[in-house]
Amino acid sequence: MSKQLHICFKTPLEHFTLDVDIKIPATGVTVLFGPSGCGKTTLLRCIAGLHKAENAQLRINDDIWQEPASYLPAYMRKVGYVFQEPSLFPHLNVTKNLLFGHKRAQQQGQLSLNEVSQLLGISHLLQRMPNKLSGGEKQRVAIGRALLSNPEILLMDEPLSALDYSTKAEIIPYLEQLHERLSIPIVYVTHALSEVKSMADYIVLLEKGKVSAQGPLKEMLLDLTAPLARFSNAGSLIDAIVSHYDKHYDLTEFSVDGGTVTVPGNIGAIGTRKRIHLSANHISLARTPANDSTIVNILPVTILEIDQASSAQCNVRLQLGQDSQILARITRRSKDQLALSVGDQLYAQVKGVSLVKL
Amino acid sequence: MSKQLHICFKTPLEHFTLDVDIKIPATGVTVLFGPSGCGKTTLLRCIAGLHKAENAQLRINDDIWQEPASYLPAYMRKVGYVFQEPSLFPHLNVTKNLLFGHKRAQQQGQLSLNEVSQLLGISHLLQRMPNKLSGGEKQRVAIGRALLSNPEILLMDEPLSALDYSTKAEIIPYLEQLHERLSIPIVYVTHALSEVKSMADYIVLLEKGKVSAQGPLKEMLLDLTAPLARFSNAGSLIDAIVSHYDKHYDLTEFSVDGGTVTVPGNIGAIGTRKRIHLSANHISLARTPANDSTIVNILPVTILEIDQASSAQCNVRLQLGQDSQILARITRRSKDQLALSVGDQLYAQVKGVSLVKL
Amino acid sequence: MLDAILLTLKLATLTTIILLIIGIPLAWWLARSRGLFKDTIATLVSMPLVLPPTVLGFYLLITLGPDSPLGNLLSSLFGGPLTFTFSGLVIGSVIFSLPFMVQPLRNTFESIGNRPLEVAATLRASPLDTFFSVVLPLSRNGLLTGSIMSFVHTLGEFGVVLMIGGNIPGETKVLSIAIYDFVESLEWAQAHLIAGGMLGFSFIVILSMTLLERNSRKVGDV
Amino acid sequence: MLDAILLTLKLATLTTIILLIIGIPLAWWLARSRGLFKDTIATLVSMPLVLPPTVLGFYLLITLGPDSPLGNLLSSLFGGPLTFTFSGLVIGSVIFSLPFMVQPLRNTFESIGNRPLEVAATLRASPLDTFFSVVLPLSRNGLLTGSIMSFVHTLGEFGVVLMIGGNIPGETKVLSIAIYDFVESLEWAQAHLIAGGMLGFSFIVILSMTLLERNSRKVGDV
Amino acid sequence: RIAVASNFTTAAQALSTAFTQKTKHSVQISSGSTGKLYIQIRHGAPFDLLLAADMDRPHKLYTEGYTNTEPLLYATGQLVLWSRTPSDVIDGIEMLSNGTVKRLAIANAKTAPYGKAAQEVLNKLTATHSSWKLIRGDNIAQTYQFAASGNVDAAFVARAQTVLNKQGFTWLVPQSLYSPIQQGAILLKHGINNPAANAFYRFLSSDEAKSVIQRYGYITR
């Protein structure tokens, strides 16, 4: 009971009512996902205490932040909030913006100005005023400011949408580690599936103010009836342990439940645990393993379930090894041509492998 | 000479100088691409006349908008500008915001309020004030407002970054069509590679204020030394014509140079011309075509060039049919195992097919 | 008495209108330009406040009088001297209340920032168009404050008015002078009456203007 | 004369400081709250402008004088009547100049909007902390305008001052009264001198305050 | 502390200089319109002595108990018609009727004694009064300013204001045309125990004081 966030808010919006009552894990990243205007920002504002919902219950671990009868004002809630629009203080330069919350934190956090600004690539901007920054630079400063305020929970409203690919690629792993190092929960709003799959531990899908689905990412991905599996870039996660590094070809071999998967680059020492995302679109199924192709990863699987995702395509849930499951998306025609049915033993040829957080 | 935009600006920024001198086609979408803070927004502002660069030359087709000696003020330049931050007029409701530029356009454009607001999914918001809109809603109104001002050139600064996947998926094709229907050029800033490949005709890569590479998307994608091919989601484009629609399986067959490609869904009437993006990561090469697998698209190809993209991976440029080229990314080990070399005839097994604009 | 009331209202209204006409462009210029020159002008605008009204009136009397070239010029333009006429009163009030109109307007204009102007320019609104369709609507606050302060200040002003007006019933004898006269001549009951009336009237006018403005405005924070 | 100069500066400075202390919280409250009550108070704040200064002074005299309960109360608090003392002058000036401080401040406060306050709250700044570290720095414009207008207005004010101060050299005879006296007693050369001095001095003070503020401010549009 | 009606300020200063030389008592002069001074005294102004511009208000103060002594008539003002531009005309009545005066200033008849007197003069002259426009100054000083700055052609002012200024045209209005402008002084309760105030009060009736007062254009008894 204690290591949980209980988030319950009911508040009328313009066209519908935000009505959320969820319990999410108090560790890891919870991604809030949903169409534009569905109430994500409003929910974050409720949690931060910026929007006062009448009917509310908010518990962060054992602390009660809000109940119908009591209300902890925003400034006493230890949140780090990254707003959707860059919201730097125009009268303070970058350093002072960054330190604004830092100075006011009761205990000093584990992060230093130096570390954060280096990571976010804003060290050369420290003396600038906000009106001399580009959009992405502002957003990075805002992220740094929230991190430095030593929060107990991090609320991030599309923090990376203004950032370019490589900056994102640098910041995401850092954010991933962050919640481990600081062991604080992160509630993260994003539209980018790439951010979902690389960061999320837990997913909450919001639609018109209501929670339409929620659960751990791994389960949500495999639930063929849940909305995630219908997305064009559906996929699945499997646990993996580094088993070998081929120095010559710079390839790391992972042992996964039921086989091995090879990934470019030197990922980590042998024995390192990782999580791998397999994109459903990029898995093909074959009755025999191809051996004259460049497909590196071929895994023996068994069909568990076939679900028609659209009139043209099927999602196929596959058993991998003992305890793992993966998702493949194939055309209905291929299914018929290969006469696939539940229980068939096949080879999954995997092209779309990406490493994600543990 | 006439159907070209000549964009030449030199203006000092905080840490470097924006120094751009490019000629881009006067039709189609030019994507400005580059890391945060490299000067993209500043360049758009120069084009719109919001930032006065001293050393400048700006010709839109035959019109001279700016020269060292003459300067057309911003309000006389027929641009539609979508700002990076939502910038609605706070004192006007959505309808009046949308019509602000519409009313002031000398000639009425071909777009109507109704059409635009329906497409952008903001019809239910028309009477609202901007402060009652979510981030994504604001941005959609801003896009609509720019479209309705009947511009001769559309400047869009990360217009879609605040939007969710499905809204994006609706708006992108519309934007794609738009420049055809209105036959106006679009200069588009984005960090999202998915937007690049689905929208761009021409790409300009900016780095610290300088153009590091530029060219038509198709060529840029295939140029193994150019930065685009190094991105993790590099790919290539081929032209395709709808040749058959399989009603039973809801699959559309395209004939492409050197083979056929099948895509889910009913794409268009037979004979419709489309462009297809093949993701390099999701193409595997095989010496023999697999026939017991769910891989639908298999194309005969010849190796033209092999370039080592990283210590683990190679980019392989392939000849397809008579005149087309595609890109595949494989591990170096696979290359060695299959002993691939230039001139080899292979089968490209394609999983990652996506339709993009013509 | 009715004379004086009407005259006062006419003076205050006219002064406010003229101040809007002069003050808006002046404040806009002050808000948008930079440099020592503009700071100098900005400072000059507050100067009418420094001198006691009677003294200001005295100098106006000299400036508008027959001894000064300006006075002569205006005199020939208006077909007669301006001192001791309603027109003269208006000029004095306008000068005296100028800072009350310009300062709030300027602050509001400055707080609008560049972005709305840039947006308007990209939507083909000329600077003038932008000013009327964007800047002024976004400046309701400052316009209201400036108008109320100018109006009220003109109501209550009497030093200048007394000096260059000459207390001519029906032409330059406004309420503030009337009430002053009553106080000085110890007719306090009358004074209380007018004072109460002025206060009540202004209170109602200002409050209803404020409420009207609030109602018609649906703009919140951006 | 030096007496009068020092007295005037003391009065204007003290009035401005007191007005800042009273005006800032009042303006903040007016800017942040809603409803009829606040609109009523907002309107009341402009009321001191409606009455001619002498008349306002007259009522202050009555209110603070020995005939009124308030006057008696204050009299016992301050150990003597407030009328015809410097303290009385300060009270009068504060009341009279209140609108000049409150109105610009309120406008500036309103133009800040909610967002900076929300951001500050999420960064653990208490409302008070936010007020000092965010709101006030963002309101420099309004603070400057309010202070300049109050200061200058107090310099130039004389109706109220004359009435409740009683023109006592060294205690309540400020420059504005001195110059008024000179004008009235036909010593115009003297009057010109003081008027010129006051104008010059205020001009320099205001201009340098403005320049200082501009320089220390690097904030542009957000 | 002496409260002095504005029109008498200059004379009062001369008086106080003389007084100080004689008695070594120092004098503080606060000037204001008689009406204002009256209000202030009623509301506790710390004045010891009032030199008013009329007899009414000193009398009022006396009947209202702000003083124990009857008002002392210390000076009688003289009304003059003054114009900045010298004129060939000697007689003011003629000047007023021959059309050269288009704007005529008088002090406020309601609050200023000289205004009241001027009004009386004008009333008596109704027969001849013609085309001028009447401008009212708030007090006698303002009225003089109107004329001195050339904004009016002529003004009824105090003789005290013109004695120091020999320029222009001055016509001493015959006493018969207006009731005397008697200025009263009273020793206020506040000053009863102040020796300096008492001394000054007595000094007012001395010949020395009278000659000073006369020098400033007043008649003394």
Ligand SMILES: Nc1ncnc2c1ncn2[C@@H]1O[C@H](COP(=O)(O)OP(=O)(O)OP(=O)(O)O)[C@@H](O)[C@H]1O
């Ligand atoms: N007003 C300004 N004055 C001076 N320098 C500025 C100003 N605005 C931005 N800069 C600097 O100029 C550079 C380019 O800014 P610009 O806004 O064009 O970047 P951008 O490419 O749009 O970045 P982003 O993707 O983060 O929006 C940045 O280094 C920025 O810090």
Ligand SMILES: Nc1ncnc2c1ncn2[C@@H]1O[C@H](COP(=O)(O)OP(=O)(O)OP(=O)(O)O)[C@@H](O)[C@H]1O
């Ligand atoms: N201040 C407000 N008052 C009333 N309704 C509002 C307000 N702000 C937003 N809304 C409405 O509430 C709904 C939810 O808004 P919210 O900002 O939470 O959406 P969101 O999920 O964050 O969307 P986006 O992805 O576009 O940012 C929207 O329909 C919006 O129009």
Ligand SMILES: [Mg+2]
């Ligand atoms: Mg949002």
Ligand SMILES: [Mg+2]
């Ligand atoms: Mg930018």
